[in-house]
Amino acid sequence: MAVRTDKSTAGSRSEGGASTARLTAADGLKAGIPIAAGYIPIAIAFGVLAKSAGIPNHVTVIMSLAVFAGASQFAGVTLISSGAAAWEIIFTTFIINLRHLLMSASLSRRIERGRLRRWIPLLAFGITDETFSVASFRKEPLISPEFVLALNFLAFAAWNAGTWAGIFLAKGLPEIISDSMGIALYAMFIGLLVPSARKSKPVLLVSLAAVIIHSFIHWFPLFTGLSSGWGIIISTLAAAAAGAVIYPRGVDDD
Amino acid sequence: MTDYLWLVVLGMGAVTYLPRMLPVVLLNNVKLHPRVNSFLRFIPFAALSALIFPGVLQSTGSVESAAAGSLVAVVLALLRMNIMVVVLGGIAGVMAWEMLAA
Numbered sequence: 001m002a003v004r005t006d007k008s009t010a011g012s013r014s015e016g017g018a019s020t021a022r023l024t025a026a027d028g029l030k031a032g033i034p035i036a037a038g039y040i041p042i043a044i045a046f047g048v049l050a051k052s053a054g055i056p057n058h059v060t061v062i063m064s065l066a067v068f069a070g071a072s073q074f075a076g077v078t079l080i081s082s083g084a085a086a087w088e089i090i091f092t093t094f095i096i097n098l099r100h101l102l103m104s105a106s107l108s109r110r111i112e113r114g115r116l117r118r119w120i121p122l123l124a125f126g127i128t129d130e131t132f133s134v135a136s137f138r139k140e141p142l143i144s145p146e147f148v149l150a151l152n153f154l155a156f157a158a159w160n161a162g163t164w165a166g167i168f169l170a171k172g173l174p175e176i177i178s179d180s181m182g183i184a185l186y187a188m189f190i191g192l193l194v195p196s197a198r199k200s201k202p203v204l205l206v207s208l209a210a211v212i213i214h215s216f217i218h219w220f221p222l223f224t225g226l227s228s229g230w231g232i233i234i235s236t237l238a239a240a241a242a243g244a245v246i247y248p249r250g251v252d253d254d
Numbered sequence: 255m256t257d258y259l260w261l262v263v264l265g266m267g268a269v270t271y272l273p274r275m276l277p278v279v280l281l282n283n284v285k286l287h288p289r290v291n292s293f294l295r296f297i298p299f300a301a302l303s304a305l306i307f308p309g310v311l312q313s314t315g316s317v318e319s320a321a322a323g324s325l326v327a328v329v330l331a332l333l334r335m336n337i338m339v340v341v342l343g344g345i346a347g348v349m350a351w352e353m354l355a356a
Contacts, residue, residue: 037341067266072270080262090269091269093269102277103301107278108279108281109281124275124278125275129305132301133301133302136298137298175315179314182314182320183310183324184345186310187327190328190340190344191331193303193331194328194332197299202296203296207300209303210301210304214303214307236300239296239304240296243299244289250296251296
């Protein structure tokens, strides 16, 4: 893919305001670096877990290539090694990843519908919590497909490289390193969310609502049977719906 | 690979891909009611918040070190630091806590 490295990269970094510069593939790779750094230790842990659970190496490799979703892959190998039925594993995966339905719908409002639109089905394969967040929190009103493709590609490459490292080096990272790296993607989420919540009162209120609802679902005994997949879906739906009711004109409605 | 493992991996791939693909492809050219648009624009903030908390508390070796790392990340983000600085600061916060507590 031809990568433009003109001054539009600098333009898209402009403080605060909506820039008109088109996001390039190079911007996407750059934006993907924190995701890649966060994925590698998790993918290594996944490879190590799959190996120790007795999953054949090629199954683990194909799973990272074909599924590309962290939580459900961990659940998948655990369920396979416990001898769960295929439909049970597939259904669990479906519930865990159903939240991407909401993210994909949200992203459909921002993706540019130019000549690269035929790439959107491929781009959709790479939607994860992290790639979605980094793309959505761009200040540019429209996000170019090549930006998302490059961002997703780097995340995908890191996830698969980490899986290989975990399987074939078959050694986890030292505990203090893997423990400390566990917070990397959460810190990235915090780094994305806090500046927006600080600038917009609707965003702050919706964020607090989601945290409160999710905490309630997580700790209130009535909901203990609910999987974490449902917990995230319900709190996201409820908080975003409350936001839309109170602020019908959206994020900047203050 | 046995039939069982093929079925599991391909099934997992399919049920993961469809929710990712259908909305962004089908809604791409559709005009929506402003209130629905507003709802969809709030999704990133709501989803990110729900993903962060309480999940972050279980992301490290202990709840205390996770809280320490999160606090460092929040402070750095409030100071408008670059995202890489926030990430590295969060990791350093956890590491520092775990070394001091050990």
